Amino acid sequence: MRVLGVDPGLTRCGIGIVDGVPGRQLDLVGVGVVRTPHDLDHAQRLLRIHDGIEEWVVSHRPDAIAVERVFAQHNLQSVTGTSQAAGIAMMIAARHSIPVALHTPSEVKAAITGSGRADKAQVGAMVARILKLAEPPKPADAADAVGLAICHVWRGAATNRYAEAVERARATPRRSYRSHA
């Protein structure tokens, strides 16, 4: 399973791609940042974010796209740009019929480090350890995007196992349980 993680942002949009299945060694396929200059027109910046993410998706054909869930921040201007970048990533996924999942920063931290309150350095160090890299992917936005992709492989698999168990249970004739509905 190949997952493309997106840490959305208007100035820096982190991209990280991993291949693998839970319980086996994951491979880092690609990592990068789509950047747009502050002095560029807002609409043009959104277009560059679009074109940059589109290029990663087309060239790496992920099976799933994981996007960081955006929350309210102190700066409304910044949350607007961030949620617009997230929306563009989701729209691109839909256009390519790739399933999208949103994960909160604490879900990613918890999945990667075991603690939802880990700092950026801890996440970067664990991402490097999980992927057997000499050092964390840089910049931090890229490491976060890789963390999102790892989190999605692991959480997605758990969700899939649950769905499969439900499926199996439905297919198997019930013995010890009888519905009185």
Add this chain to the structure above:
Amino acid sequence: MRVLGVDPGLTRCGIGIVDGVPGRQLDLVGVGVVRTPHDLDHAQRLLRIHDGIEEWVVSHRPDAIAVERVFAQHNLQSVTGTSQAAGIAMMIAARHSIPVALHTPSEVKAAITGSGRADKAQVGAMVARILKLAEPPKPADAADAVGLAICHVWRGAATNRYAEAVERARATPRRSYRSHA
């Protein structure tokens, strides 16, 4: 000058197009709403908003696109969808090299009715009067989008006249004013 106004929203995205120049009768070219169902996946809804706005832009080739500026609302979920729809409209404009302007709801109300506090019914009634329509465009999101487009023709022209005056002043040798810098 043809202006396409967008009243952004995830459930209903209003579109209104007017032709004209300030001081002359404006013509309503088109009005409509891009709708997406509540139960559709968020990413799919954003794609439908994209494809709907794109269709209006391609078929009507506006000279400018005016988008309502999104402000914080009580419901963060709703402001996220709204600002994502606005971002998609801006990105489409950039892709077609069409200039984009943002106007606040009160700028539109003030331009159309003379009061920044006018209600939806007053805006709708004035839009109908300005465009010599038998009744306000429906639904309200569509009337708001038409109001945005009218506001942009009028304000844009004022901004242009100011820019031209500044340009003329720069080109003309100064007489009564001397800089002591």
